[in-house]
Amino acid sequence: MVEMIDGGVTTPQGFKATGVHCGVKYRSLDLGLLRSEVPAAAFCAYTSNKVKAAPVQLMIRDDSPTLSAVVVNSGNANALTGRRGMEDAQSMKDSVAIEFGIDPKEVGVMSTGLIGRFMDMHKIRYGISRAAGELQEGRDADAAFAEAVMTTDTIKKEAAARVRLTDGTLVYIGAISKGSGMIAPNMKVLQGTTLSVITTDAKLSPAFKPTWQGILDDTMNMVSVDGDQSTNDTCILLANGMAAGDYADEDPEFIEALTAIMEKLARTIAIDGEGATKLIQVEVINAATKDDARKVVKEIINSPLIKSAIFGSDPNYGRIMMAVGNSGAEFSLEDVHLTIKGGDMEVPILDSGAPVFQEERSVEVVRMAMDNKEVTIVVDLGVGSESAVGWGCDLTYDYVRINAEYAT
Amino acid sequence: MVEMIDGGVTTPQGFKATGVHCGVKYRSLDLGLLRSEVPAAAFCAYTSNKVKAAPVQLMIRDDSPTLSAVVVNSGNANALTGRRGMEDAQSMKDSVAIEFGIDPKEVGVMSTGLIGRFMDMHKIRYGISRAAGELQEGRDADAAFAEAVMTTDTIKKEAAARVRLTDGTLVYIGAISKGSGMIAPNMKVLQGTTLSVITTDAKLSPAFKPTWQGILDDTMNMVSVDGDQSTNDTCILLANGMAAGDYADEDPEFIEALTAIMEKLARTIAIDGEGATKLIQVEVINAATKDDARKVVKEIINSPLIKSAIFGSDPNYGRIMMAVGNSGAEFSLEDVHLTIKGGDMEVPILDSGAPVFQEERSVEVVRMAMDNKEVTIVVDLGVGSESAVGWGCDLTYDYVRINAEYAT
Numbered sequence: 001m002v003e004m005i006d007g008g009v010t011t012p013q014g015f016k017a018t019g020v021h022c023g024v025k026y027r028s029l030d031l032g033l034l035r036s037e038v039p040a041a042a043f044c045a046y047t048s049n050k051v052k053a054a055p056v057q058l059m060i061r062d063d064s065p066t067l068s069a070v071v072v073n074s075g076n077a078n079a080l081t082g083r084r085g086m087e088d089a090q091s092m093k094d095s096v097a098i099e100f101g102i103d104p105k106e107v108g109v110m111s112t113g114l115i116g117r118f119m120d121m122h123k124i125r126y127g128i129s130r131a132a133g134e135l136q137e138g139r140d141a142d143a144a145f146a147e148a149v150m151t152t153d154t155i156k157k158e159a160a161a162r163v164r165l166t167d168g169t170l171v172y173i174g175a176i177s178k179g180s181g182m183i184a185p186n187m188k189v190l191q192g193t194t195l196s197v198i199t200t201d202a203k204l205s206p207a208f209k210p211t212w213q214g215i216l217d218d219t220m221n222m223v224s225v226d227g228d229q230s231t232n233d234t235c236i237l238l239a240n241g242m243a244a245g246d247y248a249d250e251d252p253e254f255i256e257a258l259t260a261i262m263e264k265l266a267r268t269i270a271i272d273g274e275g276a277t278k279l280i281q282v283e284v285i286n287a288a289t290k291d292d293a294r295k296v297v298k299e300i301i302n303s304p305l306i307k308s309a310i311f312g313s314d315p316n317y318g319r320i321m322m323a324v325g326n327s328g329a330e331f332s333l334e335d336v337h338l339t340i341k342g343g344d345m346e347v348p349i350l351d352s353g354a355p356v357f358q359e360e361r362s363v364e365v366v367r368m369a370m371d372n373k374e375v376t377i378v379v380d381l382g383v384g385s386e387s388a389v390g391w392g393c394d395l396t397y398d399y400v401r402i403n404a405e406y407a408t
Numbered sequence: 409m410v411e412m413i414d415g416g417v418t419t420p421q422g423f424k425a426t427g428v429h430c431g432v433k434y435r436s437l438d439l440g441l442l443r444s445e446v447p448a449a450a451f452c453a454y455t456s457n458k459v460k461a462a463p464v465q466l467m468i469r470d471d472s473p474t475l476s477a478v479v480v481n482s483g484n485a486n487a488l489t490g491r492r493g494m495e496d497a498q499s500m501k502d503s504v505a506i507e508f509g510i511d512p513k514e515v516g517v518m519s520t521g522l523i524g525r526f527m528d529m530h531k532i533r534y535g536i537s538r539a540a541g542e543l544q545e546g547r548d549a550d551a552a553f554a555e556a557v558m559t560t561d562t563i564k565k566e567a568a569a570r571v572r573l574t575d576g577t578l579v580y581i582g583a584i585s586k587g588s589g590m591i592a593p594n595m596k597v598l599q600g601t602t603l604s605v606i607t608t609d610a611k612l613s614p615a616f617k618p619t620w621q622g623i624l625d626d627t628m629n630m631v632s633v634d635g636d637q638s639t640n641d642t643c644i645l646l647a648n649g650m651a652a653g654d655y656a657d658e659d660p661e662f663i664e665a666l667t668a669i670m671e672k673l674a675r676t677i678a679i680d681g682e683g684a685t686k687l688i689q690v691e692v693i694n695a696a697t698k699d700d701a702r703k704v705v706k707e708i709i710n711s712p713l714i715k716s717a718i719f720g721s722d723p724n725y726g727r728i729m730m731a732v733g734n735s736g737a738e739f740s741l742e743d744v745h746l747t748i749k750g751g752d753m754e755v756p757i758l759d760s761g762a763p764v765f766q767e768e769r770s771v772e773v774v775r776m777a778m779d780n781k782e783v784t785i786v787v788d789l790g791v792g793s794e795s796a797v798g799w800g801c802d803l804t805y806d807y808v809r810i811n812a813e814y815a816t
Contacts, residue, residue: 051733082762115726116763312812318523325459354490355524404720
């Protein structure tokens with residue numbers, strides 16, 4: 001029983017945060033700082049893009065098992081910035097470490113924004129020193145931290161949950177995320193530009209890593225706005241254990257709550273995809289393998305033809321089967337069932353390899369289902385028992401406008 | 409020495425063609441017919457999408473080594489049409505066979521248009537019978553055939569060449585192609601919706617197949633408008649041998665001419681990509697493997713972020729390196745050189761893993777290079793000696809408009 005609550009990164013015990021404007025961006029908040037009262041077990045996952053931003057490279061190199069603070073800036077990704085970028089990312093860690101009297105390795109660092117420009121470290125250092133003096137708990141602090149991380153995002157992405165563990169301990173999970181464009185994360189623990197910070201006062205051991213990877217693979221790694229994986233994707237889960245109690249590593253209530261939090265963030269990123277007017281949820285069922293199910297989901301949510309059709313509520317469902325055919329998944333066309341859902345409507349499309357609807361008037365039913373803020377495509381491959389769910393958004397005039405003008 | 413000439417499918421000896429309007433589409437020509445005086449050695453390549461249109465399935469099943477005629481309709485793809493679709497495709501072959509008194513297996517069939525609607529065979533049969541009586545040679549016939557194949561295409565895609573073979577024989581090659589959206593062909597000989605018909609009066613043996621696959625892999629299979637491979641892609645090369653002379657299978661002049669023809673078609677498809685305002689040519693050099701080089705080309709030409717940036721002449725070249733990093737190709741960032749060319753400008757972008765330009769004024773140079781009808785991106789991976797070239801187009805408001813309204 002997951003109880004979702006109104007909250008953010010400072011909802012769990014022992015976390016404070018803030019967001020300030022230091023001038024990387026012209027207006028809006030651009031530097032966020034989060035502090036845990038005690039060192040928190042850190043579970044970090046990073047982009048699998050071979051071109052990794054400087055802060056990502058640094059975090060992977062340090063591979064610190066615990067973190068006491070996380071600093072994030074928006075407006076500049078510090079990616080493709082060579083040696084100087086590495087020095088700047090290190091300097092961000094150092095500045096925070098000095099403020100709090102901690103080891104720089106205890107400081108998580110994330111950047112997001114334009115790729116290929118050097119950071120203005122005067123602004124960043126000013127921001128860190130100001131933020132360090134303004135840390136707070138509560139919804140205002142949550143909001144400021146969440147806003148400082150945003151780039152082309154139009155909505156704040158927060159989630160929180162309260163969980164009663166099996167041993168009776170009451171723990172909290174709080175989370176923020178950002179991401180609107182260059183979104184197709186494939187983040188790997190141990191080694192996404194969506195940035196996420198999840199805080200919890202539950203206790204977690206290093207053995208939680210594979211479970212964390214599994215949750216990411218089913219949630220954040222199943223979102224795609226444009227199929228372009230960023231150089232900066234990073235997801236940091238901080239567990240400071242201040243709620244006491246047993247390790248929550250295998251606690252089904254905790255895992256369910258964390259999964260629900262991550263799924264909410266993932267859906268919100270898709271809803272807020274650059275220029276998006278609609279959320280597209282794709283469910284693939286009865287696939288031969290989990291990998292097949294995920295491949296079909298991704299082929300559909302990344303197809304510009306399908307995304308454009310959904311934008312226009314154009315019942316061009318043949319494009320969905322085009323994508324299924326390109327996925328590489330195993331199936332026989334005769335056994336595939338395709339259903340499009342929107343609002344109260346649930347419209348079957350395919351029967352024995354041919355469309356159910358042929359006449360213009362009946363095709364209109366499909367258009368009505370597609371003419372909703374949330375469109376769900378269900379593909380039953382009819383060949384096995386594995387399934388996957390993923391989230392994307394429609395391709396709109398605004399996506400083109402935003403990305404034809406980003407650097408300027 | 410390839411001599412490109414003004415010509416089309418009836419330029420080589422022994423080919424006649426026409427295009428008629430039979431009513432599948434509201435106006436414009438929608439049925440094309442091509443006839444070879446003698447059976448022509450046929451080299452066919454088809455989409456590798458697992459969901460194959462009925463005519464593609466039929467052609468693969470018959471796998472006829474020679475063809476005497478090719479019938480093509482536009483407006484309806486006869487894809488996702490189940491058993492009835494197969495019957496309709498066979499009926500197209502049969503109708504042509506009856507007109508010419510030949511075996512239905514000797515008739516090539518191709519369809520392009522909307523997916524998931526049954527064909528109106530009354531219209532198609534009327535069209536075939538009319539076209540059979542109107543076959544001609546010459547530029548008007550070429551043009552009618554080329555137009556009958558078009559869907560969202562805005563320009564006719566024709567090419568022709570005259571080649572003096574090593575043995576002195578003078579042969580001709582003529583070609584047409586169509587394709588504007590759902591373009592990311594990966595056509596395989598022996599087993600793309602771009603449809604192409606290439607005619608030649610040269611003599612070719614079955615041993616020419618691997619050479620043909622190689623030419624397709626370097627030309628048509630390196631075009632991408634939207635990364636979505638069609639259910640209908642088909643490419644038919646007909647060699648009727650009427651110029652006499654030796655087999656041209658290994659004739660370097662012939663191979664060079666055919667490659668030039670196919671490259672011209674490929675570039676024209678990219679230029680005429682749905683909504684496109686610019687051609688993007690991507691050259692990857694010094695890759696470890698040919699496969700690496702092709703992967704980098706495709707990752708770049710399929711990135712909606714890069715395509716949108718080029719539409720807006722937005723110098724956001726960080727996105728190019730984002731794509732290189734996602735390609736899976738082997739490289740060290742420090743060794744990579746990136747150059748953007750447009751008009752007379754050739755602008756180096758990366759030096760030792762960091763951008764050359766940092767100031768707004770100098771970045772303006774990149775914008776100027778990008779502000780051309782043809783933009784070339786050169787990625788030197790600095791790790792090997794393999795290379796690849798590919799073609800795509802920008803992502804524009806019109807692409808979204810066209811594809812949000814296609815079925816209607």
